[in-house]
Amino acid sequence: MLKQFNHSNYHSICDKLAQSDADLANIIKAHGYPPLWSRPNTFETLVHIILEQQVSLASALSALNKLKEYIQEITPARVLLLKDEEFKACYFSRQKTTYTKYLAEAILSGQINLTELEQLSDDVIRTKLTALKGIGNWTADVYLMFVLQHADIFPIGDLAAVNALKRVKSLPKETTREEVIAIAEKWVPYRTVASMLLWHYYLSARTPAPPSPPRKGGL
Structure with a gap:
């Protein structure tokens, strides 16, 4: 069964993540819930x-x-x-x-x-x-x-998400890809929503904030 998120369960998933991860909880406390960013399938x-x-x-x-x-x-x-x-x-x-x-x-x-x-x-x-x-x-x-709003994706190639993770976890810049993936594993089955929280944190630290998450990934 596909695990997806939508407007009806988005905040409750954020709350579940916050209960298990104090750093994600702090993002919500400081900046509120992230927008539910979505795009049409076209x-x-x-x-x-x-x-x-x-x-x-x-x-x-x-x-x-x-x-x-x-x-x-x-x-x-x-x-x-x-x-x-x-x-x-x-x-x-x-x-x-x-x-x-x-x-x-x-x-x-x-x-x-x-x-x-x-x-x-x-x-x-x-x-x-x-x-x-x-x-x-x-x-x-x-x-x-x-x-498609699949709930359990962590975009390891996304610099904004990875850098935000390092900041909220107070990790050194040289933290490896494998170490980042291991941390994200703790957010299964909601790694997408955790990533939304990380982007929300990243954007909230920038003024003015663009309308959707900044991404500089590869292909």
């Missing part, structure tokens, strides 16, 4: 996540909005009508142009069906997504967490 959303790879949220959103302004609706069919020069005019790098076109072709050919992914397990979804050019574990993590 081609446009996946393009947006691809754009966010290794850049700021602001620049990714700027490129997405420029593309939307240019073609009105971001669909696989419309994207594939564009030439590389037109992508470049919408602030897409050559690499992300390639990834976006490949994703569009995969959806139109039936290689990937976003609606069908909603019924599959984390591992199967990850396997299907990472088989696509330009999509790695970080992109799959963001999709699982924000789009």
